[in-house]
Amino acid sequence: MDDSLDTWFAREILVHEESLVRYLARSWPKPDEVHDLRQDIYVRVYESALRARPAAPKAFLFTTARNLMTDRVRRGRIVSIEATGDIDALNLLVDETSPERRTGARQELQRMAHAFDSLPPKCREVVWLRRVEELSTRDTADRMGVNHGTIEKHLARGMELLANFLFGGMQGRSAPTKPPEDESKQRGYEHGQQ
Incomplete structure (x- = not known):
């Protein structure tokens, strides 16, 4: 076991x-399963932290708890009346997606893809590696x-360009493709060379 991970887990999660137990007791209809749920949540958080430590550990802990309860409710083929009574407390999303929502989601995905494709090549590669593949710096x-x-x-530049493209009123235009300052220097743009 990684001593530093254990220390982090005790300091950021176990506190x-x-x-967590109060939240589970309030949200889960079967009080006798609360302690097992807690242990399963700890296992999920610990295993996830082995890969990458969450930036907001407490929020991650409670999100993991909510997701685990959601998974258990969905897995149960026969849902008890008690569970359906507390389903709103779990903040479950209904899986019934209308054609309009599917179309809207598809359009948003196309906008995001267009914005991503419009990034300068180095920014696009860094954003992909850091945010999609979740590599460390x-x-x-x-x-x-x-x-x-x-x-x-x-x-920073890539995220700023994406945000401007998606939320800054640039929907019909491409994101600016001027390279960041350090890339400009590497390519000779600093002295007007191209």
């Missing part, structure tokens, strides 16, 4: 045990053969 820098600061600049 919320009392709140160090792993991304190693893979791309650049320093950590460059990765952070490309990520």
Whole structure:
């Protein structure tokens, strides 16, 4: 076992045990299963933290709890009256998706893909590696053969361009493709060369 992970787990997760148990007791219809649920939640959080530690551990803990309860309700073929009575407390989403919602979701996905494709190549690669493949800054820098600061600049620039494209009224236009300052210098743009 990783001592630092165990220390993190005790400091960031186990300190919320009392709140977690109260939440589970309030939300789960079978009081005798609360302690088993708690253990399953801890296992999920711990296993997830082995891969990457969450930025907001308490929120991650309670989201994991809600998701686990949701999974258990959905898995149960025969849902008891008690469970359906408390289903609103679990914040479950109904899986009935209308054709309009499917079309809207497809359109949003197309907009996101267009915005992503409009990013400068280095920004696009960094955003993909950091946000989709969830690589660390160090792993991304190693893979791309650049320093950590460059990765952070490309990520910040890429996220800013995506946000501007998606939320800044640029729906009909491409995202600006001017490379970040450090990339401009590498390519010779600094002195007007192309």
